[in-house]
Amino acid sequence: MRIDILTLFPEMFAPLKESILGRAQKENKLTINVVNIRDYTEDKHLKCDDYPFGGGAGMVMMAQPIGSCIEALDPGHGARRIYMSPKGQTFRQQKVFELLSYEHIILLCGHYEGVDQRAIDLFIDEEISIGDYVLTGGELPAMVVADCLARYVDGVISTSSLVDESFSDGMLEYPQYTRPVEYRGLTVPEVLRSGNHARIDAWRREQSEEITARRRPDLFTGKKGK
Numbered sequence: 001m002r003i004d005i006l007t008l009f010p011e012m013f014a015p016l017k018e019s020i021l022g023r024a025q026k027e028n029k030l031t032i033n034v035v036n037i038r039d040y041t042e043d044k045h046l047k048c049d050d051y052p053f054g055g056g057a058g059m060v061m062m063a064q065p066i067g068s069c070i071e072a073l074d075p076g077h078g079a080r081r082i083y084m085s086p087k088g089q090t091f092r093q094q095k096v097f098e099l100l101s102y103e104h105i106i107l108l109c110g111h112y113e114g115v116d117q118r119a120i121d122l123f124i125d126e127e128i129s130i131g132d133y134v135l136t137g138g139e140l141p142a143m144v145v146a147d148c149l150a151r152y153v154d155g156v157i158s159t160s161s162l163v164d165e166s167f168s169d170g171m172l173e174y175p176q177y178t179r180p181v182e183y184r185g186l187t188v189p190e191v192l193r194s195g196n197h198a199r200i201d202a203w204r205r206e207q208s209e210e211i212t213a214r215r216r217p218d219l220f221t222g223k224k225g226k
């Protein structure tokens with residue numbers, strides 16, 4: 001999978017070079033290409049934003065640098081082109097699975113007051129929001145989407161790590177413990193130390209159902225894995 005991230009602030013993407021995502025890119029399992037929109041402006045002063053028509057606070061990112069940038073990266077429109085926007089559809093695990101069907105994804109990060117509507121109308125397939133709040137820019141949302149997608153790219157993390165996770169089957173995950181057995185008076189449940197895998201599976205299923213029903217009744221549909 002190739003993910004192009006279009007931004008006016010490429011330095012903000014250092015976290016993508018670390019840990020699991022950094023290793024996946026070094027091993028060529030995934031390409032994350034951070035592109036500076038400013039490189040595509042036709043303005044002689046390299047301007048990429050301007051005052052909003054109609055007045056109001058802040059600046060608006062201009063359509064031309066965004067359009068030229070997207071056309072250069074995706075001339076045949078084979079990519080799924082996404083604008084990170086608080087006005088978009090809220091990002092959920094189901095969307096991650098849908099986007100995995102695309103080999104090439106473009107994530108456009110707005111900044112300031114957002115982007116000229118014509119850039120969206122002409123070049124964007126869908127808008128995604130990471131939640132009902134407003135951030136200063138689309139950079140953090142783009143990193144959220146890229147990180148979620150990367151986890152499911154072949155070989156990035158082991159498939160066994162993906163199966164029982166929260167949202168993988170509409171449930172939240174059971175509690176996890178590691179050493180030591182006792183910490184500040186709290187002990188790891190006996191069942192997890194029993195070595196009895198049938199009992200462990202049953203306990204985890206039960207915990208998962210209980211926590212989902214309590215915290216997220218909207219997700220809870222009944223038995224885990226059914």
Ligand SMILES: C[S@@+](CC[C@H](N)C(=O)[O-])C[C@H]1O[C@@H](n2cnc3c(N)ncnc32)[C@H](O)[C@@H]1O
Nearest residue numbers: 084085086110113114129130134135137138141
């Ligand atoms: C300050 S916001 C602009 C908000 C815009 N004026 C509005 O009221 O809808 C600047 C940029 O941050 C990004 N952004 C902010 N909140 C976001 C969210 N919840 N999800 C995705 N992107 C967001 C978008 O790319 C947006 O263009």
